[in-house]
Amino acid sequence: MDIFLKCREYEDAKRVQAAGVYPYFRPIESTAGSTVVTHGKRRVMIGSNNYLGLTHHPRVQAAAKSAIDRFGTGCTGSRFLNGNLVIHEELEQQLARYLGKESCLVFSTGFLSNQGALSCLVGRNDVIYSDRENHASIIEGTRVALGDTIKFRHNNMADLERVLINTRQKYEGALIVADGVFSMSGDLFDFPKAVELAKKYNCRMYVDDAHALGVMGPKGQGTEHHFNMVGASDLVMGTFSKSFASIGGFVAGEVDVIEYIKHKCRPFIFSAAMPPPAVATVLECLKMVEEEPQHLASLWKNARKMKRELALLGYNTLGSKTPIIPLLIGDDFTAFAFTQKLYEHGVFATPVVRPAVPDGCALIRTSYMASHTESDLNYVLEVLETLGKEFGIIGNQGRQEELAALAHTHFGV
Ligand SMILES: Cc1ncc(COP(=O)(O)O)c(C=O)c1O
Known part of the structure; x- marks a missing residue:
């Protein structure tokens, strides 16, 4: 059998691309710390590990x-x-x-x-x-x-x-x-x-x-x-x-x-x-x-603000205690679609789907940096509030309880 056969039969990425929600390999045209330009538009980056913003x-x-x-x-x-x-x-x-x-x-x-x-x-x-x-x-x-x-x-x-x-x-x-x-x-x-x-x-x-x-x-x-x-x-x-x-x-x-x-x-x-x-x-x-301890202090100030505000909005963040704050979404396709909408609203985040997480526990991984400004973060919160409601992730008691049960079963929180 041809060892390339599996490559020709590989459809997963093509399916997500065809649905218009493929979130990977987005070419970044320029970066300025907390923001990036992709497809000609400036977007707030909440998917980076540049925690201290020193790049x-x-x-x-x-x-x-x-x-x-x-x-x-x-x-x-x-x-x-x-x-x-x-x-x-x-x-x-x-x-x-x-x-x-x-x-x-x-x-x-x-x-x-x-x-x-x-x-x-x-x-x-x-x-x-x-x-x-x-x-x-x-x-x-x-x-x-x-x-x-x-x-x-x-x-x-x-x-x-x-x-x-x-x-x-x-x-x-x-x-x-x-x-x-x-x-x-x-x-x-x-x-x-x-x-x-x-x-x-x-x-x-x-x-x-x-x-x-x-x-x-x-x-x-x-x-x-x-x-x-x-x-x-x-x-x-x-x-x-x-x-x-x-x-x-x-x-x-x-x-x-x-x-x-x-x-x-x-x-x-x-x-x-x-x-x-x-x-x-x-x-x-x-x-x-x-x-310069101020970089670490800003990182934690931003992380604490986001943790507090995301919890107030009703997101399940799996009890994160660090500047990595995941948003529990549910199925893989919803996580892809949600990430795409965020992108269209000028927010660059990344989904985490199977096998990196258990089935039905897809996340959007958000992470914060010392270099995020107050207005970057407020904008992100505004968009997350609108989309979270649109997707029924927040503002929906029943769904929030289901997600809490998933978090408890699969992540022990
Ligand atoms: C926990 C952990 N260990 C190791 C690595 C690998 O590090 P690097 O990107 O420097 O190869 C990463 C990076 O993604 C990571 O998240």
Whole structure:
């Protein structure tokens, strides 16, 4: 059989396109922080991970430009061989200090950091205990790793303990892996309880702080700092593709572990290094989060306002405690149609449908930034009020109760 047959028979995207509600790959013509221009029209962006709004900050842009002058546009090789710049090493030292870790290793993307670190550390006789809603890059890492993976119910520590009791003795090493902030639902991992279980059952702890970095903790240092438990996770992973306005990722932990990953990890060794302007961007962002607390303060002011106002309108936001605020919609098609209407009204958001969420639990993922203005947010609320009523998501007691029941059954809130 032709391996391309499945491609010719693939209809899902075409069906959504034919219905005129396809929400993906919208070409962005220009961006200005909290707004973008697409199809010739300015729209408020509520689908970005640019939490601190630093992609357009003059200090950050100047740093990126001057790195190009000094190092050129790319590294044209792996750090292992010809692509290791002094600024990669400076970034690793600065990050380790900021996070309170012994050492740190910078990768070209967050995806590669997870895939690489997990697959290189977890051997044939080891096991990974992985939250069911972990990011795809963690799942990829667990697939490449030689050891087994056992999933536990999302953020359910009783279920984690159940699987630990049933299986831990079969393996040598063990690693509990979870997102610190879950990327779709925006909920916080029960880190304190997981750490307790890791100790009790002799496991190592690994937290993916992609959405916690720059957001949680007094200076945005992430999950450990948010819970005032610095040092409680053996490894912390993060990405620069969100708050740090760039691209790249890292793993931080004790020096021996980081040195081992540095010399054994194939996605680190056999992939070209993070480009100079991307590294310089992150270094500048790091300085800014420490010197200018106003960005973090604005982010939380905006997130709290939206959380409060969306709840008042009657939206079910799955109890989010972060700047990622999902709106529970129901079926996939309604989520696509609702997103399309938002787009037509000048609001850029993204739907989350199966298999990323359970059947019938499609969401619109909204996320807020330090750079949103009061008028951006008020406009978004106005549009969400009108459309929410039009689609019967809010202002309809029966439907709101149905959605609350779905949230309870599938998300435990
Ligand atoms: C939780 C989580 N981990 C890892 C990644 C991968 O990061 P990157 O975009 O830097 O490859 C993402 C990005 O989508 C993420 O949300």
